[in-house]
Amino acid sequence: MDTSAAGTETRIAHGALPARDKLRLGIPRVLNVWSTHQFWIGLFGALGLDARRIVFSSDTSDEQMREFGKGRGTVDSCYPVKCVSAHYGELLALDRHRRIDVLFSTMIYSVPSFLHGHVVDSLACPRVMAAPENIKAGFLKEGDAFAARGVRYVAPLVALGEPDMAARQLLAALAEFLPGVTRREVEAAVRAGYAALEAFAAAARRQSREILENCARLERPCLLVLARPYHMDPGIGHEIEVDLQAYGFPVLWGQYLPTDPDLLGWMFGAEVAAGQVRSGLDIADVWPSSYSANTNEILWAAKFAARMPWIAGVIRLSSYECGMDQPTYTPVQQIVERSGTLFFSFQDLDSTKPAGAVRIRVETIAHYLARDAAGIIARKRDASPPDCPLAAAPLP
Amino acid sequence: MHNADTLERTTVPQQQGAAQRIVHYRAYKPAPFTLEDREQATILFGGLQWRTERLIQGAIERFGYKTAVLPTATREDLLAGRELADIGQCCPTSFTTGNLAGFLRKESQRLGAAEVSRRYVHVTAGSCGSCRFGQYHQSYELALRNLDLESFRLFLLQQNALDQGEAAGQGLDLSPQLMTGVFWAVLMGDVLQDLEYQIRPYEVHAGETERVARESVERLHEALRSAPLRGGRKSGVLWYLLTGHFTAALREVYARYAAIEVDRLRVKPLVKITGEFYLQTVEGEPNYNIHRWLEAEGAEVYPAAISIWIDYLLRLAAQEAEDRIGVRRGARVKRAGAAAVQGLLRWNYDRMRAALGGLPREMPRQEELRALAAPYYHSRLNGGEGDMLVGKALWAHRKKKAHMTCELSPYSCMPNTMSVGAMAAALGRHPDVLYAPLEIKGDAEVHALSRCQMILTEAKRRAQREFEEALERTGLTPASARERLAGHPARLAGCKVPHGGAAGTAANLVLHLAATN
Ligand code: SF4
Ligand code: SF4
Numbered sequence: 001m002d003t004s005a006a007g008t009e010t011r012i013a014h015g016a017l018p019a020r021d022k023l024r025l026g027i028p029r030v031l032n033v034w035s036t037h038q039f040w041i042g043l044f045g046a047l048g049l050d051a052r053r054i055v056f057s058s059d060t061s062d063e064q065m066r067e068f069g070k071g072r073g074t075v076d077s078c079y080p081v082k083c084v085s086a087h088y089g090e091l092l093a094l095d096r097h098r099r100i101d102v103l104f105s106t107m108i109y110s111v112p113s114f115l116h117g118h119v120v121d122s123l124a125c126p127r128v129m130a131a132p133e134n135i136k137a138g139f140l141k142e143g144d145a146f147a148a149r150g151v152r153y154v155a156p157l158v159a160l161g162e163p164d165m166a167a168r169q170l171l172a173a174l175a176e177f178l179p180g181v182t183r184r185e186v187e188a189a190v191r192a193g194y195a196a197l198e199a200f201a202a203a204a205r206r207q208s209r210e211i212l213e214n215c216a217r218l219e220r221p222c223l224l225v226l227a228r229p230y231h232m233d234p235g236i237g238h239e240i241e242v243d244l245q246a247y248g249f250p251v252l253w254g255q256y257l258p259t260d261p262d263l264l265g266w267m268f269g270a271e272v273a274a275g276q277v278r279s280g281l282d283i284a285d286v287w288p289s290s291y292s293a294n295t296n297e298i299l300w301a302a303k304f305a306a307r308m309p310w311i312a313g314v315i316r317l318s319s320y321e322c323g324m325d326q327p328t329y330t331p332v333q334q335i336v337e338r339s340g341t342l343f344f345s346f347q348d349l350d351s352t353k354p355a356g357a358v359r360i361r362v363e364t365i366a367h368y369l370a371r372d373a374a375g376i377i378a379r380k381r382d383a384s385p386p387d388c389p390l391a392a393a394p395l396p
Numbered sequence: 397m398h399n400a401d402t403l404e405r406t407t408v409p410q411q412q413g414a415a416q417r418i419v420h421y422r423a424y425k426p427a428p429f430t431l432e433d434r435e436q437a438t439i440l441f442g443g444l445q446w447r448t449e450r451l452i453q454g455a456i457e458r459f460g461y462k463t464a465v466l467p468t469a470t471r472e473d474l475l476a477g478r479e480l481a482d483i484g485q486c487c488p489t490s491f492t493t494g495n496l497a498g499f500l501r502k503e504s505q506r507l508g509a510a511e512v513s514r515r516y517v518h519v520t521a522g523s524c525g526s527c528r529f530g531q532y533h534q535s536y537e538l539a540l541r542n543l544d545l546e547s548f549r550l551f552l553l554q555q556n557a558l559d560q561g562e563a564a565g566q567g568l569d570l571s572p573q574l575m576t577g578v579f580w581a582v583l584m585g586d587v588l589q590d591l592e593y594q595i596r597p598y599e600v601h602a603g604e605t606e607r608v609a610r611e612s613v614e615r616l617h618e619a620l621r622s623a624p625l626r627g628g629r630k631s632g633v634l635w636y637l638l639t640g641h642f643t644a645a646l647r648e649v650y651a652r653y654a655a656i657e658v659d660r661l662r663v664k665p666l667v668k669i670t671g672e673f674y675l676q677t678v679e680g681e682p683n684y685n686i687h688r689w690l691e692a693e694g695a696e697v698y699p700a701a702i703s704i705w706i707d708y709l710l711r712l713a714a715q716e717a718e719d720r721i722g723v724r725r726g727a728r729v730k731r732a733g734a735a736a737v738q739g740l741l742r743w744n745y746d747r748m749r750a751a752l753g754g755l756p757r758e759m760p761r762q763e764e765l766r767a768l769a770a771p772y773y774h775s776r777l778n779g780g781e782g783d784m785l786v787g788k789a790l791w792a793h794r795k796k797k798a799h800m801t802c803e804l805s806p807y808s809c810m811p812n813t814m815s816v817g818a819m820a821a822a823l824g825r826h827p828d829v830l831y832a833p834l835e836i837k838g839d840a841e842v843h844a845l846s847r848c849q850m851i852l853t854e855a856k857r858r859a860q861r862e863f864e865e866a867l868e869r870t871g872l873t874p875a876s877a878r879e880r881l882a883g884h885p886a887r888l889a890g891c892k893v894p895h896g897g898a899a900g901t902a903a904n905l906v907l908h909l910a911a912t913n
Contacts, residue, residue, distance in 0.1 A: 074816075075813050076835075107774060109777075126778070126810045126814065127810045129777055130811065130814035133817075134817035137821035138820065168719075169719075271420075285422050286422060289531050289533070303420075323809070324810070327531040330538055331421065338418065338420060339418050348484075379418075
């Protein structure tokens with residue numbers, strides 16, 4: 001059997017499909033889709049699919065699991081992977097006129113990362129990449145649940161971290177439900193996908209910079225969230241940062257920090273000059289096993305927080321049974337705390353949000369921030385070089 | 397959400413003096429291993445099965461290094477590992493971390509921390525995957541910090557490079573020549589282990605196989621340790637490829653095994669061990685002594701060879717290059733290189749098998765495993781054993797290589813949970829596969845073994861049925877088969893009983909006796 005390039009038998013074909021502009025595509029909003037969704041929208045848009053017919057599953061929730069995920073699990077896993085069954089189930093259960101034709105669930109092998117070139121690799125967690133195979137099994141073990149709903153299941157493996165590979169890997173899978181699609185078309189669509197993703201990230205980074213500029217100007221503290229992209233899912237991250245925002249602290253996400261050369265030069269220039277790191281995006285000094293993209297970004301963002309005066313506190317979110325986060329707990333905490341920045345961690349997050357406990361934690365965090373932020377900012381600024389480019393920014 | 401854990405990492409901020417300088421956190425970096433260290437320092441390693449460990453010692457000592465093998469990890473090590481590193485580790489990380497830490501702690505009490513750091517260095521697999529296999533050292537480092545052994549030197553081997561020379565400093569030259577010796581030790585350790593497990597359950601005189609195994613490992617250790625040094629750092633590899641030095645030693649060893657008297661008419665289920673690398677390889681408390689337990693329960697064990705894992709990694713490398721032909725420069729050459737190394741590995745493995753009378757089992761072909769697993773698990777998903785885990789279970793069943801597969805699945809393992817989950821679909825389609833995935837936590841033995849026991853009972857039934865069918869087919873009875881065996885070469889371990897289409901040894905022997913008398 002040929003298993004080259006796109007090769008696995010993950011396609012389960014059923015029935016005829018409508019034309020492209022009528023095709024309804026279901027995408028589980030899970031795992032690294034949270035950091036790549038713009039790519040998929042850009043890709044399918046360029047291929048002529050109607051954006052209104054691209055259906056993402058809802059945010060993760062207990063109800064979703066109860067209603068659509070029950071009995072589909074095959075093995076105990078970390079919480080974000082366990083939830084994927086419910087997302088599949090929800091998409092399969094969509095009723096008559098919202099019924100999807102294709103369930104498209106990619107095995108994202110690697111992801112585009114702003115640290116590319118500065119780290120060993122940008123791979124996805126082994127569970128992230130393999131989740132579709134694992135979850136699929138739960139829908140096949142007692143008969144083919146996809147076939148029963150007349151849905152075509154398509155799960156290509158794609159190394160999004162290698163743009164020149166992505167088109168090749170996606171072509172065969174796309175041809176499954178877009179008959180006649182050409183290589184050129186897919187290549188152009190992939191380019192459009194990356195452009196959409198980059199535009200989104202650039203805008204988000206700009207926004208983060210503006211927040212930091214504002215904080216610098218007003219000598220105000222802000223908070224940084226260190227988490228995996230899917231902790232933005234209210235059912236996975238429990239919106240802890242939203243509760244903090246309500247206290248008036250602007251919140252940044254590690255994935256979307258500004259990476260402008262002037263800022264990185266100011267923050268890391270001395271260490272580069274001293275040969276401690278090769279560049280402002282190098283993390284070899286704290287994390288030499290830099291294979292995993294999301295882990296790398298968390299480590300880098302922790303370094304960023306340690307050197308950014310106005311980030312007075314860091315909130316670390318981790319899911320129940322996350323094997324990737326486990327070895328990073330101490331390094332991340334150490335990176336942050338050695339700089340005098342406040343560090344708060346919510347570990348073992350799973351399905352239930354213990355509202356009371358979170359409220360108390362949030363109050364505690366707010367209290368310490370209010371009490372200590374000015375001192376933290378002053379100390380970190382004293383330790384930083386003069387002429388911060390953030391402070392020099394013109395008023396909006 | 398678990399409140400206790402959730403609240404665990406709240407840091408009560410300390411007020412610092414305004415003038416305090418910020419000293420940023422940096423990861424551990426080992427001090428170099430200098431030329432002078434070569435005389436004094438002992439290279440510590442472990443985590444495999446005892447035969448291979450002893451042989452690797454010989455391969456490294458050949459180059460003038462002192463070596464020591466860590467004792468097999470214990471439950472106490474598991475607890476120490478959990479305590480010393482961050483919570484939530486997979487169980488192999490806990491075992492190996494605790495194992496190293498336990499050894500160093502004891503030595504520190506005896507010699508003092510400074511002397512321990514001077515006297516020992518630890519060399520361990522780094523791995524290039526994104527799972528914790530590539531991050532074990534993070535736990536080791538944390539444990540060392542917690543033990544005040546920060547100056548202890550820990551070196552990582554990269555699994556994707558034969559030349560490890562630069563990694564460690566001038567004194568520790570892990571040259572291609574030395575690493576080939578290590579690989580040869582692994583290959584020999586595998587074939588020896590396989591042979592031993594085929595013989596012991598059937599030995600007539602209890603303890604004989606064990607004795608011969610110990611003697612044989614020592615003989616091969618000596619063959620590795622005293623092998624002539626031919627060629628340079630790189631060219632020396634050729635010598636390994638072409639020499640008859642090791643096959644001669646293996647033939648000598650074979651003669652010892654061959655003379656062991658066996659009764660292969662004992663009907664036993666054949667149980668294939670698969671799973672996560674560490675758990676399937678180690679023999680001891682980390683996997684509840686599963687090998688010994690299965691034998692004690694009346695099974696014949698089909699152990700997991702490390703060579704198959706190396707073959708798998710080479711297949712992954714070849715695939716990766718193959719997918720990039722036309723996209724990346726040099727991909728074609730890389731693919732050819734990986735395929736060539738794979739060919740050399742298999743060729744040498746077969747040479748060693750042949751030197752042992754052809755008794756050790758052949759390696760399954762990677763293409764076959766991949767094809768069997770394809771409907772359930774993508775061949776490009778890496779980390780752990782990937783699709784091979786599914787492929788091996790189906791291969792063992794379909795090709796009648798074993799009655800059942802015992803899958804050692806570490807608690808909290810990332811890739812393994814994914815493959816085991818995917819097996820659900822395979823079992824849906826092949827409900828007759830006897831598959832026992834055992835979640836290994838390290839301290840929940842009764843639960844895991846009783847689960848295994850249930851499936852083993854069915855495997856025993858199948859082995860018995862198969863034996864009876866063989867008798868029926870050949871017209872033999874247990875008594876007449878035994879009569880024929882009395883004068884047959886198969887009463888000695890050196891005789892190879894061909895695979896006659898049954899999974900079990902006794903059934904195959906009946907078919908063989910009928911065909912050869
Ligand atoms: S990174 Fe952690 S939470 Fe995410 S899929 Fe991997 S193990 Fe699960
Ligand atoms: S493969 Fe599993 S058990 Fe082995 S190191 Fe990785 S996570 Fe741990």
